Amino acid sequence: MNAEDGTVTGETFTTAQSGSLTLDENFKTQFPMEYTAFRTAKVGSYIAYGIPGTAAVEGSTAAPSAAAVPAELSVFLVTAVKDVVAPLSAPEGDTVTPPAGLPTVKDDDKGTPVITIGDAKAPTELISQDLITGKGAALKATDTIVANYVGVNLVGGKVFDSSYAKGSPATFSLSQVIEGWTKGLTGKTVGSRVLLVIPAAQAYGDAGQGDAKGDLVFVVDILGVQ
Template sequence: MRSPRLRMVALAAAPLLLLSACSTDGGTDGADQSDDAAATSAAPTGDVSELAVDTSGDAPQITRDGEPMAEGELPFGVAETQVEEVEAGDGDEVSEGDEVRVRYLTVNGTSGEEVLSTFEQEDPVTLDLSNELLFPAFLEELPGRRAGDALLMALPPAAAFGNQGNSQLGIGAEDTLVFYMEIVDSAAPLTKATGEEVEPEDGLPEVEADGESAATITIPDDAEAPDELVVQPLIEGEGAEVKAGQSIKVHYTGVKFSDGEGFDNSYDRGEPAEFPIGVGQVISGWDEGLVGQPVGSRVLLVIPAEQAYGEAPEQDDESQTTAPAHELAGETLVFVVDILGAY
């Protein structure tokens, strides 16, 4: 029987399942981790050729010798990564560094229980093959495959979460992971917003942006700071909508509404910023303004202080201000954000 609680936890962090142990908190030294994990998987109890996929139901099911894995001979384990093609696609070829959209089902080889299935989700999951923290099997096996390919993969602990496992997902130190994966499509990662230009409303900050360097943002002389969040798409992207709980990759420029002075941009750091969205890890104006926007969009955000870094502290009895919690406290902020990816 499936575990609804585990499935809900796993679906909230679907891409995290595909990140290797060295990227998780509390990880051990890579060499020690690999050696220890290899010891637990040295005696294989199965081969990926024994597995098949039943697609006759509402969602795929991995079987072993014709039986659902949870009802068959267990445990199932392998000493090294094994991959078998279930179906050959005829779509575009996946290149190294691509962003690949996939659907996948994961089963714990020890218990035979399903860990995660993304087939019930509306949109595929995006794997960024430029992310070296992905499981090595995906970095090595997906380039050269084609859209439409379907694969079965068996990963020993050493090729997945190592000797610490993943307690959140119910994966132990000796558990082989079995994946059924369908490749939907792939594309080179975006470097700037792309899509249909949108005419902004009158009276908003004026934006000049090429997506290759920090945007120039000009505050009109007669403009008044808004009381509520302003979300103005400048380019409507063609990708999937950003969902709360995903991590997004963005390039951005930020200035103060009060004087137009820039205070931060990602371009000076030479690479996009990445962070979770819609879960309170960034200022609430970003959470509210970017969730629901399509990937590829360029978005102008005008964010009141209460949805940014809070109001400035009031003067005390001696007419001296206390130190603000943040140097931008009390400021209405203006951002131009290019949404390059959501995972």
């Protein structure tokens, strides 16, 4: 609320739309005082803190004017606390020898999976094959996961997308991706490396999306659940 006149600027107490805070190192660096308050609070605690206002600044030739900003008071009720397991940096688990006839996968000298199509045939149905079986939690179709991946076209083997090339894992909901990912990754475990061979009908169709056209092949390293 505006601490000067009591005007409420936003709240969730009456709307039952609670939010969440992730108390990681990034939050600690940006908001050290709030981090300490929330990190030590117990469920049921109320936490209040104020932010001082600023006076109006008259403009000049050197700097523009700025309106006054009132002091702000925020109150939080801690309703639940959940420990979050940090994602893995790489797949961990038991290596699996896949059946013959599938695209093959080997890491290059930088640890990036390289997919070779070889003699693999066009899929008649979705193929979801563990290359490494992780020992973590099994994924649900509604989970938001953290994963590294590489995607290529079955015809030609051209890479059209890669989180490795972007320099960091991707975070996404399994309910908001192509059908081949939702069905192919549901039930797989954290720590796994999964080879997906996806018919066009369960990807972006024959028309494709960008460079991803027709039947697709992915290697997905499941690093965590958010």
